[in-house]
Amino acid sequence: MKIETVGAVLLLAGTVAFAQDAERGKLYGAWQAQEQGSDAGVWTIQEQGSGLRLTNSQGDRKISEIVCDLGKECEVKDAGKKVKITMYFNGPKLVIMETRGEEVLKRRFGIAATGDVLELENIPISPSGKTETIRFTRAAATTAVK
Numbered sequence: 001m002k003i004e005t006v007g008a009v010l011l012l013a014g015t016v017a018f019a020q021d022a023e024r025g026k027l028y029g030a031w032q033a034q035e036q037g038s039d040a041g042v043w044t045i046q047e048q049g050s051g052l053r054l055t056n057s058q059g060d061r062k063i064s065e066i067v068c069d070l071g072k073e074c075e076v077k078d079a080g081k082k083v084k085i086t087m088y089f090n091g092p093k094l095v096i097m098e099t100r101g102e103e104v105l106k107r108r109f110g111i112a113a114t115g116d117v118l119e120l121e122n123i124p125i126s127p128s129g130k131t132e133t134i135r136f137t138r139a140a141a142t143t144a145v146k
Contacts, residue, residue, distance in 0.1 A: 023092035026111045031118045031136035040134045043120065045094070045109065052087060052094070066096070102126060 028047060033040040041058035051069035055062060066085055068074035074085045084099040093110040104125040112119050118136040 023111065024089055024094070026092075026115070027094055027109055027118065030139040032139035034117075034135045034137055040120070040136070042139050043109075043118070043136060054096070097125075 027045050030042055030044045032042050039058065041056060041063065044053075044055040044057070046053045046055075048067060049069070051067065051072075054064075054066040056064045064076075064078040066074070066076050066078070066087070068076065068085050068087050071088050072086070074087075076083055076085055078098070078100070081100060086097045088095055090108075093108050096107040096109075098105045098107065106121075106123040106125055108119075108121040108123065110119050110121075111117070112135070116137065120134045120136065122132045122134070124130070
C-alpha cells in the first residue's frame, strides 16, 4: 500500500472519529420529556472520567442515577433495586443494557434528525415486548437534579 493511501485512510478514520464524538457530545445535558405529565421526567447525561453519569428525575426526586465506565458491567440501584448495567456507544447512539433479575431492557439514546430532540427507545428484550420511544427537549439547567 502506498504511503499516500495509508495517510488518506488515517485522515478519513480521524474525521469519522471526530464526527462521532461531535454527535455523541450532543447527548450531554439535561433533557425534559416533551409530553406533559410524562413519568419519564428529566434525563441528565454527563461525561465522568472514562464513563458516563445518567440521572433520571421527576421534580425534586431522583429516580435513578447510573455511573458506569463505557463497555464495563456495573451494578447500580434503580428505584431501590439492584440492576446490572452495561453502557456503550453504537455510532452516535448511547446504548444501555439493563438486567434486573430475569428482565432485560435495552435503552437507546439518540439525537433525532432535527438535532434538537433526544429520542429514548425502551426496547424490552426479556420478556419481549413493544418498543416505546419517548422524545425529550433540552431542559433548563435548573430543571436537572444534582
